[in-house]
Amino acid sequence: MLSEVMSHYKMVREFDQADFFETDDFKHTLTEVRHHIKHGRLIALTGIVGCGKTRMLRHIHHLLSKEKDILVSQSLSVEKSRLNLGTLISALFCDLRRSKNEKIPSQPEQRERELRDLIKNKKKPVVLFVDEAHDLHGKTLIALKRLIEVIQGAGGTLSIVLAGHPKLSNDLKRATMEEIGARATIFMLEGIQKSKEEYTH
Ligand SMILES: Nc1ncnc2c1ncn2[C@@H]1O[C@H](COP(=O)(O)OP(=O)(O)OP(=O)(O)O)[C@@H](O)[C@H]1O
Ligand SMILES: [Mg+2]
Incomplete structure (x- = not known):
């Protein structure tokens, strides 16, 4: 059916291999x-299932890696419920x-301490x-907020971009x-839903 x-x-390309559509x-x-x-x-980038969070995260990651003004790291662990501050710090060490x-x-x-010095x-x-x-x-969310502050206290800058379902916001x-409130910025993503209309009418 799809091939027809x-x-x-x-x-010429499947939907998930299409180029990024910039809304x-x-x-x-x-x-x-x-x-x-x-x-x-x-x-936090939040939105419903399939709204394009992963795609957006990859695109931002790609853009920033190319520009080189900001150093980029990524957590690759798939078992997020087991993820804790230690594993996220390991991701930072691996990339930096x-x-x-x-x-x-x-x-x-x-x-x-070593992470603080490395980033500084x-x-x-x-x-x-x-x-x-x-x-x-x-607890991990609160620990991340505290980590950001520890790094900042030493003159470095660490930001963490989380993507997830509305449960995250x-x-x-x-x-x-x-405790996190003042340090967190939440974006609710609309994805490509709105922009579809001009192509489907
Ligand atoms: N801006 C975009 N340009 C091109 N394709 C897109 C865009 N946004 C989403 N898509 C496509 O829509 C599909 C769903 O996107 P994606 O996997 O990023 O959603 P998600 O919000 O991460 O979903 P989930 O909540 O299941 O993790 C993918 O096939 C993706 O390639
Ligand atoms: Mg996703």
Whole structure:
């Protein structure tokens, strides 16, 4: 069926292999996200299933990696409910350390001190991307906010971009998360839904 539709409309690529479609909503969100990344924030991109969060995250990651003004890191762990501060710090070490032989400290105090110095010495803002972040535990969200502050206290800049279902924004807004409130910026993504209309009418 899909192959028939594709040949009828002379489509050469499957939908998930199509180039990124830049909506006005995306352009606006990108400008805002860029601004917040430079100022050490916890940023949440939230939206319903299939609205394009993963695609947007990849696109921002790609753009920033090309520009090189901001250093980019990404958590690749798939079991998000098991993800904790330690595993996210490991992701940062993996992407920022000078060589693969450099050991990642396992003792929390030492780990955080070394990360603080590593980011400070880079002299550029660092951003960590975490997809499917609606599965992160509340304690991990609070720990991330504190990590951002520890880095900032030493003169470095760390921002964390979380993408997830609307549950993530609800979690961040919850009363128990008050501590995070002032440091978090939440974006509700519309995705490409609105822009579809001009092509389907
Ligand atoms: N801006 C875009 N340009 C091109 N394709 C897009 C865009 N946004 C979404 N898509 C396509 O829509 C589909 C769903 O997108 P994506 O996987 O990013 O959604 P999601 O919000 O991460 O979904 P989930 O909540 O299941 O994780 C994919 O095939 C993706 O390639
Ligand atoms: Mg996704």
